[in-house]
Amino acid sequence: MKETDKLELLTKIVTITGKSNLKESDLDFLPSNYKLMHIAQNTECGDYKYYSLAMYNSAENEIIISNYGTHLNFTKGFTTTLADIYADMQLGLKMIPDKFSSTEKFAEQIKDLLGPEFNNTKITCVGHSLGGFLATLNSIKFKAMGFSDVTAVTFDSPGAKEVGENLAQKLEFKGDINDGVKNYVTKYNFVNSTNENLGEVYFTPRLEQEMLGSQKNAGIFSSMMDFFWKITGLKALESSVEDHMIWNFTDFFDISSALKSSNVALLKVKSWSKDLVLLEDSSNSPENFHSSKNDSGNGFQYIVESNEKELDLVHIIALDHTDIMNYYYSS
Numbered sequence: 001m002k003e004t005d006k007l008e009l010l011t012k013i014v015t016i017t018g019k020s021n022l023k024e025s026d027l028d029f030l031p032s033n034y035k036l037m038h039i040a041q042n043t044e045c046g047d048y049k050y051y052s053l054a055m056y057n058s059a060e061n062e063i064i065i066s067n068y069g070t071h072l073n074f075t076k077g078f079t080t081t082l083a084d085i086y087a088d089m090q091l092g093l094k095m096i097p098d099k100f101s102s103t104e105k106f107a108e109q110i111k112d113l114l115g116p117e118f119n120n121t122k123i124t125c126v127g128h129s130l131g132g133f134l135a136t137l138n139s140i141k142f143k144a145m146g147f148s149d150v151t152a153v154t155f156d157s158p159g160a161k162e163v164g165e166n167l168a169q170k171l172e173f174k175g176d177i178n179d180g181v182k183n184y185v186t187k188y189n190f191v192n193s194t195n196e197n198l199g200e201v202y203f204t205p206r207l208e209q210e211m212l213g214s215q216k217n218a219g220i221f222s223s224m225m226d227f228f229w230k231i232t233g234l235k236a237l238e239s240s241v242e243d244h245m246i247w248n249f250t251d252f253f254d255i256s257s258a259l260k261s262s263n264v265a266l267l268k269v270k271s272w273s274k275d276l277v278l279l280e281d282s283s284n285s286p287e288n289f290h291s292s293k294n295d296s297g298n299g300f301q302y303i304v305e306s307n308e309k310e311l312d313l314v315h316i317i318a319l320d321h322t323d324i325m326n327y328y329y330s331s
Contacts, residue, residue, distance in 0.1 A: 003266065007184070008253035009034075010064070010126045010153055011246055017131070018051045018068035033059040038113065040106045052106050062122040063110060065138060067103060069131035084130065091133050092194055094162045096170075103134045107141045122149040128246045129191055132157030136181060136198055137167055144173040151180040152199070155249045159183075159195030184266075186252075187243040187321065188274050203267045203277050204252045205325045206243065255328070267324065276320055 001009075012029050019026060027036060038054040051068035070084045087097035111118050123142045127135035132154030139152035168177050181199025185192045186206055242248075271278045 004253045007153070008250060010066075010124075011128075011155060011250040011253065013053075013055060013064060013066045014126060014128050014131065014155065015246055015250070017053050017066040017127075022053075030055070031059075033057055037063065038106075038110065040102070040109070052103070054106075054110055060122060061120065062124055063114075064124045064126060065106070065110065065135070067125070067127035067131040067134040067138065069127060069129035088130055088158075091130070091158055091160070091163060094166075094195065096137070096163055096167055097130075097134075099130075100134060100137055100167075103138050104141055107138055107145065111145055111147075119146055119148055121147070122151070123147050124151045124153060126153045126155075127157070128155040128249075129157065129244065132183070133160050133163075136160040136164055136183075139181060140164055140167050140171065140173060140177050143175055143177070144168070144171040149180075152182070154181075154183045154197075155246060156185055156189070156192045156244050157183055157197065158191050159193075159197045161196035161198050163195070164198050184249060185269075185272065186248045188272055189241075189243045191244045201269050201272075203269045203272055203324065204249055205321055205328065206248050206252070277324060 009029070009031075016022065016026050022036075022039065035056050035058070036053065037056040040052040053066050055064040055066070056062070057064060070088055083099070087099040090097040110123075114121055123139070125135040125138040125142070127133070135154055136152045136157065137160055139150050142150045164177050168174075178199045181197070183197045183199060183201045184204050185201060186204050267277065267279060269277050269279055
C-alpha cells in the first residue's frame with residue numbers, strides 16, 4: 001500500500017471514531033484485512049464520554065488505535081463538550097489533560113486483550129486535533145508498557161512535545177519518545193501552532209480548496225459579506241477553522257494518491273508559518289522546486305551553509321504555499 005493510501009485510510013478511521021451507533025456499513029471503506037477489534041466509550045474522565053477504537057490489520061499484525069478529538073455539541077453533549085474544551089485548555093497550558101486517564105485505560109485494555117505475546121504486535125496511534133495530541137501521548141504509554149514497534153500519526157495536532165516529555169518522566173520511560181511520531185499539518189492555524197511537536201512534521205496543503213477557490217464567482221452580496229467578515233476578524237477565524245478540519249487531509253491524500261507521479265514526496269518541514277514553509281533539509285527538496293525558477297524570487301529562498309572546507313549552496317528550502325500546491329498539481 002502506498003504511503004498516501006495508508007494515510008488516507010487513517011484519516012477515514014479517525015472520521016468514524018466518534019460516531020455513535022457505529023454500523024457495518026460505516027466500515028465499508030476498510031480493506032478486507034482490516035477488522036474492528038475494540039471500541040471504548042469509557043466514562044473515566046468524570047461523567048463525560050471518551051471515544052476510541054482499535055482496528056486490527058492482519059496483513060501487518062498491526063493494531064490502529066484511533067482517538068477522538070474535541071467533541072462540540074452543546075445540545076446533546078453539553079457536559080462532554082465542556083470537558084473537552086477544558087482538556088484543550090489543559091494542553092494549551094502544557095498539562096497532561098484529565099482525559100488522558102481514559103486513553104491510558106484503553107491502552108491497558110488492548111495489552112490485556114493481546115495477552116503475553118503482546119510485544120509481537122505493531123501499534124499505530126492516530127488522531128486529529130486533540131485526538132492527535134492524545135495519540136502522541138498514547139504512543140509514549142505503549143512504549144512504556146513494553147511495546148517495541150510503536151508509531152503515532154497525527155493530523156493538525158496542537159503539539160505535545162513538552163507534555164510528552166513530562167509524561168515520559170512520570171512513566172519513568174527512558175527511551176526515545178520522538179521515534180515513530182509523524183505529524184501532518186495544514187496551513188498554519190490557531191490549533192496546530194499551540195505547542196511544539198514531537199517527531200517529524202509534514203506539510204499538507206489544501207489542494208481541493210486552492211483548486212476550487214479560483215473558480216468561485218462572487219456576486220455583489222457575497223463580496224459585501226466577505227468585506228464584513230474581513231473587517232470584523234471573523235473571516236480569519238473561519239479560515240483558520242476550515243484549515244484545521246480533518247477532511248483537508250483526507251482530500252489531500254486522496255488527490256495525491258491519484259496524481260500522475262507514483263512517488264509524490266511528502267514535505268518534511270522544520271517550521272511553517274502563514275506564508276512560508278521551511279523544509280527540514282536540502283535533500284528533502286524535490287527536484288521540481290529548484291529546476292524551473294532562478295535564484296531571485298517567487299517565494300524561493302537560498303541559503304549558504306559553511307563547513308570546515310568550503311561554502312556550499314544549499315538547495316531551495318523555503319517555499320510559499322502556492323509553489324507547494326503547484327508542485328503537487330504538476331506531479
